Amino acid sequence: MTTLNLIELTCPVCENVFRSQTVVATNAFGGKRTDFHERAAGMQPLPYFVHLCTHCGYAGIERDFADGVGVPPELRASVLDQLQSALQHELPSGSLKYDHAARVAEWQGSEPRYLADLYLRAAWCCVDEHDTEAERYFRRRAAWRFAEALESFDGVPIEERAVLTYLIGELWRRIGDRRRAREWFDKVPTEITEPAAQAWVMEVAQQQRRSPREWFA
Ligand SMILES: [Zn+2]
Incomplete structure (x- = not known):
């Protein structure tokens, strides 16, 4: 409410x-x-x-x-x-x-x-x-x-770069530009600074690249 x-x-x-x-x-x-x-x-x-x-x-x-x-x-x-x-x-x-x-x-x-x-x-x-x-x-x-x-x-901040990189990919995907979306999703691994804490970003970037969903579970 x-x-x-x-x-x-x-x-x-x-x-x-x-x-x-x-x-x-x-x-x-x-x-x-x-x-x-x-x-x-x-x-x-x-x-x-x-x-x-x-x-x-x-x-x-x-x-x-x-x-x-x-x-x-x-x-x-x-x-x-x-x-x-x-x-x-x-x-x-x-x-x-x-x-x-x-x-x-x-x-x-x-x-x-x-x-x-x-x-x-x-x-x-x-x-x-x-x-x-x-x-x-x-x-x-x-x-x-x-x-x-x-x-x-x-x-x-360095620890936020991976999630913003993912978000840019997701914005392009929602705009309908799949090429740009893929480019950004593919950059996510290079921005990871804490592999364990950021595993979810890697996961969601891969998923949105392959078979996108609209909501987090
Ligand atoms: Zn005014």
């Missing part, structure tokens, strides 16, 4: 004061897909970890609305120019909230790993929104940013 609470936020771009729902508690997960998408029983909490100002389109997690968050003039201009015009509905979808948060984070020069997580969450929201085209778009963006994080010297 997911429990939400209302919080009051002040938009650092347009100073609009608005209320947004946030996740207080969530439990009784209904399982996990093989791209680590956790399913809650009942209402999905994912859209409520991120907040969006429906006046200008600025979005982010709660700390992006904290007192004293500085918004440089270029960022303000980009939000007003590109995000405000993208608002079409009174109630923004989860994927739109994550999309805007990711674009703000891009303009702020955030780390690829952080951007990848936002895009991945946008893709997961699209699953619930039954928007497969947008889902593939966000999965691609997540895959590119995770790959970029792996390329940078300290973008990913």
